[in-house]
Amino acid sequence: MPIGKRFHKLFGEVKNVEKTVTIKDVARKANVSISTVSRVLNNSGYTSASVKEKVNKAVDELKFQKNMVATAMIKKQTSTFGLIIPDIKNIFYGELTRAIEDKAHQHGFNVILCNTDNNLEKEKEYLNFLLRKGIDGIIFSTPEINDRNIREVMKSRPDLPMVILGSKVQNVRLDEVLVDNVDGGYTATEHLIDLGHERIGYIGGQPDSYATVERLKGFKAAMEERALPLDKNHIKLDEFKIHSGYEKGKEILAENDRPTAIFAGNDAIAVGVYKAARELGIRIPEDLSVIGFDDSQFAEIVDPGLTTIRTPIAEMGEKTVELAVQIIKENKNFKESIMFPPTLVERASTASVKKVH
Amino acid sequence: MPIGKRFHKLFGEVKNVEKTVTIKDVARKANVSISTVSRVLNNSGYTSASVKEKVNKAVDELKFQKNMVATAMIKKQTSTFGLIIPDIKNIFYGELTRAIEDKAHQHGFNVILCNTDNNLEKEKEYLNFLLRKGIDGIIFSTPEINDRNIREVMKSRPDLPMVILGSKVQNVRLDEVLVDNVDGGYTATEHLIDLGHERIGYIGGQPDSYATVERLKGFKAAMEERALPLDKNHIKLDEFKIHSGYEKGKEILAENDRPTAIFAGNDAIAVGVYKAARELGIRIPEDLSVIGFDDSQFAEIVDPGLTTIRTPIAEMGEKTVELAVQIIKENKNFKESIMFPPTLVERASTASVKKVH
DNA sequence: TAACCATAAGTAAACGTTTTCAAGACAGGC
DNA sequence: GCCTGTCTTGAAAACGTTTACTTATGGTTA
Numbered sequence: 001m002p003i004g005k006r007f008h009k010l011f012g013e014v015k016n017v018e019k020t021v022t023i024k025d026v027a028r029k030a031n032v033s034i035s036t037v038s039r040v041l042n043n044s045g046y047t048s049a050s051v052k053e054k055v056n057k058a059v060d061e062l063k064f065q066k067n068m069v070a071t072a073m074i075k076k077q078t079s080t081f082g083l084i085i086p087d088i089k090n091i092f093y094g095e096l097t098r099a100i101e102d103k104a105h106q107h108g109f110n111v112i113l114c115n116t117d118n119n120l121e122k123e124k125e126y127l128n129f130l131l132r133k134g135i136d137g138i139i140f141s142t143p144e145i146n147d148r149n150i151r152e153v154m155k156s157r158p159d160l161p162m163v164i165l166g167s168k169v170q171n172v173r174l175d176e177v178l179v180d181n182v183d184g185g186y187t188a189t190e191h192l193i194d195l196g197h198e199r200i201g202y203i204g205g206q207p208d209s210y211a212t213v214e215r216l217k218g219f220k221a222a223m224e225e226r227a228l229p230l231d232k233n234h235i236k237l238d239e240f241k242i243h244s245g246y247e248k249g250k251e252i253l254a255e256n257d258r259p260t261a262i263f264a265g266n267d268a269i270a271v272g273v274y275k276a277a278r279e280l281g282i283r284i285p286e287d288l289s290v291i292g293f294d295d296s297q298f299a300e301i302v303d304p305g306l307t308t309i310r311t312p313i314a315e316m317g318e319k320t321v322e323l324a325v326q327i328i329k330e331n332k333n334f335k336e337s338i339m340f341p342p343t344l345v346e347r348a349s350t351a352s353v354k355k356v357h
Numbered sequence: 358m359p360i361g362k363r364f365h366k367l368f369g370e371v372k373n374v375e376k377t378v379t380i381k382d383v384a385r386k387a388n389v390s391i392s393t394v395s396r397v398l399n400n401s402g403y404t405s406a407s408v409k410e411k412v413n414k415a416v417d418e419l420k421f422q423k424n425m426v427a428t429a430m431i432k433k434q435t436s437t438f439g440l441i442i443p444d445i446k447n448i449f450y451g452e453l454t455r456a457i458e459d460k461a462h463q464h465g466f467n468v469i470l471c472n473t474d475n476n477l478e479k480e481k482e483y484l485n486f487l488l489r490k491g492i493d494g495i496i497f498s499t500p501e502i503n504d505r506n507i508r509e510v511m512k513s514r515p516d517l518p519m520v521i522l523g524s525k526v527q528n529v530r531l532d533e534v535l536v537d538n539v540d541g542g543y544t545a546t547e548h549l550i551d552l553g554h555e556r557i558g559y560i561g562g563q564p565d566s567y568a569t570v571e572r573l574k575g576f577k578a579a580m581e582e583r584a585l586p587l588d589k590n591h592i593k594l595d596e597f598k599i600h601s602g603y604e605k606g607k608e609i610l611a612e613n614d615r616p617t618a619i620f621a622g623n624d625a626i627a628v629g630v631y632k633a634a635r636e637l638g639i640r641i642p643e644d645l646s647v648i649g650f651d652d653s654q655f656a657e658i659v660d661p662g663l664t665t666i667r668t669p670i671a672e673m674g675e676k677t678v679e680l681a682v683q684i685i686k687e688n689k690n691f692k693e694s695i696m697f698p699p700t701l702v703e704r705a706s707t708a709s710v711k712k713v714h
Numbered sequence: 715t716a717a718c719c720a721t722a723a724g725t726a727a728a729c730g731t732t733t734t735c736a737a738g739a740c741a742g743g744c
Numbered sequence: 745g746c747c748t749g750t751c752t753t754g755a756a757a758a759c760g761t762t763t764a765c766t767t768a769t770g771g772t773t774a
Contacts, residue, residue, distance in 0.1 A: 020730095022729095022730055022731085023730065023731065024730080032753080032754085033753070033754045033755075034730090034731080034732095034754090035732080035733080035734095035753075035754060035755080035756090036752085036753060036754075038731070038732060038733085039732095039733095039752095039753090041731095042732080044732090044733090045733090045752090045753095046750090046751050046752050046753085047751095047752075047753085048751080048752060048753090051752080051753085063513075065485065065488065065489050066489060066730090066731075067489060067491070067729090067730055067731070068489045068490045068491070068731095069426060069429045069430050069435065069490065069491045069729090069730080069731090070430060070729075070730035070731035070732085070759090071730080071731055071732075072426045072731090072759095073426050073427060073430050073729085073730075073731070073732095073758095073759050073760070073761090074730090074731055074732050074733080074758070074759045075731085075732070075759090076759080078426065078490075080469070080490075083470075087455065088445065088451050088454050088455050088458070089448075089451045089452050089455045089654075090451075091446075091448060091451065091654070094445050094446045094447075094448065094451045095446050097445050097470070098444065098445050098446045098472060101445070101470055101471075101472055102472065105471075105472075105483075110469045110470075110471075110486060110487075110490070111469065111470055112437070112467045112468065112469055112470075113454070113458055113467075113468055113469075113470045114458075114462075114467075115455060115458055115459065115462075126462075128422070129467060130467075131422065132422050132423060132424060132425045133425045133426065133435075133437075133467070134424070134425070134426045156420075242658070271658055274660070278660060297446075297448070298658065301599070301628055301655065301658065301659065302658065302659075302660075303631070303635060303659075303660055377760095379759095379760055379761085380760065380761065381760080389723075389724085390723065390724045390725075391724095391760090391761080391762095392723075392724065392725080392726095392762080392763075393722085393723055393724075395761070395762060395763085396722095396723085396762095396763095398761095399762080401762090401763090402722085402723090402763090403720085403721050403722050403723080404721095404722075404723085405721085405722060405723085408722080408723080423760090423761075424759090424760055424761070425761095426759090426760080426761090427729090427759075427760035427761035427762085428760080428761055428762075429729095429761095430728095430729050430730070430731090430759085430760075430761070430762095431728070431729045431760090431761055431762050431763085432729090432761085432762070433729080
């Protein structure tokens with residue numbers, strides 16, 4: 001298939017048909033052995049100044065570039081990470097991915113993108129592919145982490161750096177970087193309570209996901225601490241998507257004793273709540289306070305600006321990569337759990353509850 | 358560095374320390390030569406049914422997985438594409454990337470993500486990396502395509518499939534898939550004119566970018582066709598970003614004879630215009646009609662819903678990958694130019710101009 | 715019965731590097 | 745002048761596949 005080869009075949013000794021230049025060509029030109037070339041290239045071992053010069057000159061003249069596939073073959077390192085997320089269309093993962101890719105690039109790694117849609121079979125497929133391609137590490141960031149797939153990889157490749165971003169896998173000891181979701185949930189709820197709200201709804205994402213559960217914990221903790229009742233009808237879980245926020249928002253807001261504030265599990269859900277409120281003629285923040293989670297681009301775009309709990313997405317992404325790189329370079333596994341603190345970002349979607357009603 | 362090896366070193370003949378299983382192990386277990394194993398694996402050449410069975414059994418039992426690095430080494434194919442975009446955080450590229458990655462996955466390819474921020478040096482760096490890694494093709498999608506880098510790659514690797522998505526490079530013959538930007542610009546403007554608008558502004562992205570220029574062409578064509586004057590003060594170019602829409606929007610809307618409608622070069626710019634209008638107390642669509650371009654997620658989120666020109670992002674991404682795959686498989690370069698038609702999507706941000714004033 | 719062909723399977727070279735090993739050169743200390 | 749140690753280089757093995765080439769075996773055809 002490669003053109004160069006084909007020509008060789010067809011025409012025999014056709015000269016210089018865009019043949020890629022290898023270390024052999026450099027060696028020939030510099031009049032040294034390939035091992036010497038390799039040594040100056042990687043400057044490992046001993047090499048004299050004169051030889052170094054000769055080789056570098058040849059490298060420049062021939063515009064030689066090391067073939068990384070060959071290097072990968074023998075070194076068993078590809079300078080590549082696999083990144084597993086549900087969906088890059090999701091703005092949250094866009095921001096995360098950008099941070100990860102940047103940091104990886106800084107360290108000389110590329111990242112292979114894998115969108116799983118939270119589909120275990122798809123994830124498994126990707127995992128197989130990545131493993132066979134010899135990637136140097138895997139970064140997971142999916143709300144529902146499947147321990148079956150993870151466990152399998154851990155068994156077949158116990159040495160492979162894996163770090164989980166934003167989620168936890170039960171009963172599996174892995175490197176993980178997280179936001180303090182309980183704290184975030186607590187802070188969000190506290191903020192609403194401080195504004196005088198008493199009937200507060202919660203719309204969360206995937207019921208089994210770590211983020212949903214933990215944020216709900218924080219929510220409940222704050223409500224209980226202030227002795228406010230939890231209304232089951234005002235707590236709904238679905239997905240971390242606009243659509244879910246819209247649907248569940250409509251359900252909650254249609255009730256007679258509808259809440260005066262809603263804590264949305266993430267910004268996308270909050271956007272859905274905005275839409276529901278708009279359709280029902282409910283004004284934000286006059287009639288309804290809304291608080292989100294993540295502080296993604298959505299929060300600023302929406303009108304009124306969304307008050308939200310900021311997840312330090314970029315910092316977390318960067319830390320994740322640094323952890324992975326460290327594991328690779330130092331060849332030891334930390335199994336660390338790094339927790340980032342979330343912060344409240346006040347915009348215009350939350351206000352004091354109207355006492356009159 | 359690889360654990361397996363290290364152990365071997367340290368303890369001498371330690372047995373079976375999670376050594377990866379190779380084709381040799383399969384051959385030994387099945388009592389055949391490695392070439393035979395290779396043949397049944399790829400079913401190429403002749404293999405008897407009995408041998409096939411033996412080999413497959415051994416493969417299953419050993420859970421053998423072909424090492425793709427080794428395959429890449431000899432076949433010079435890595436089943437990997439490089440994707441070069443400015444920024445995955447940008448929602449437009451998120452949607453595009455998802456479509457591309459999906460299609461690539463369907464065809465058995467992975468994609469390496471590269472964010473260049475439209476920085477030529479960065480682009481070059483990525484390009485070098487990709488080339489050295491032996492990727493099978495490159496997909497570009499950046500507003501300002503640098504012909505220097507492209508030309509260089511074309512020279513060093515004339516056989517390498519490259520396809521450009523959404524942009525054109527002057528004086529370079531490449532496979533490209535595009536939206537009809539002139540048509541889109543024309544349609545957008547026509548829509549506004551049909552609503553009775555006469556003073557219409559245009560806020561575009563990067564001045565040198567193909568999309569900006571072509572959309573502006575369509576805008577001008579429509580204006581001229583209806584004999585409407587072009588006001589230089591109402592035509593501003595900056596970047597395809599929210600911030601640009603905000604800044605330029607404010608400038609335009611601050612004028613005395615401010616336009617009654619604005620054609621934004623893309624949806625992000627339109628979002629910026631929304632913000633500017635809000636700050637200035639200008640209502641959309643009552644006081645100002647706004648039309649965007651792309652029909653990205655922003656268009657639906659914003660209130661009022663953004664009327665926009667739909668770019669068939671997903672379809673274009675898919676077509677791009679299909680083109681690249683076809684080039685690889687059939688080993689011939691089409692240098693095709695595929696044009697997709699844009700369509701008008703009416704939402705609530707455009708309305709008849711108020712005649713009273 | 716010889717010649718030919720299709721089928722089957724093994725041997726070894728190849729892909730482009732890195733790395734181990736061996737060996738040569740040269741210096742300094744005795 | 746010999747031994748030891750430090751530099752310096754090259755030959756060759758290795759990484760895990762694919763593939764060209766070779767050889768062997770039957771069966772068919774002339």
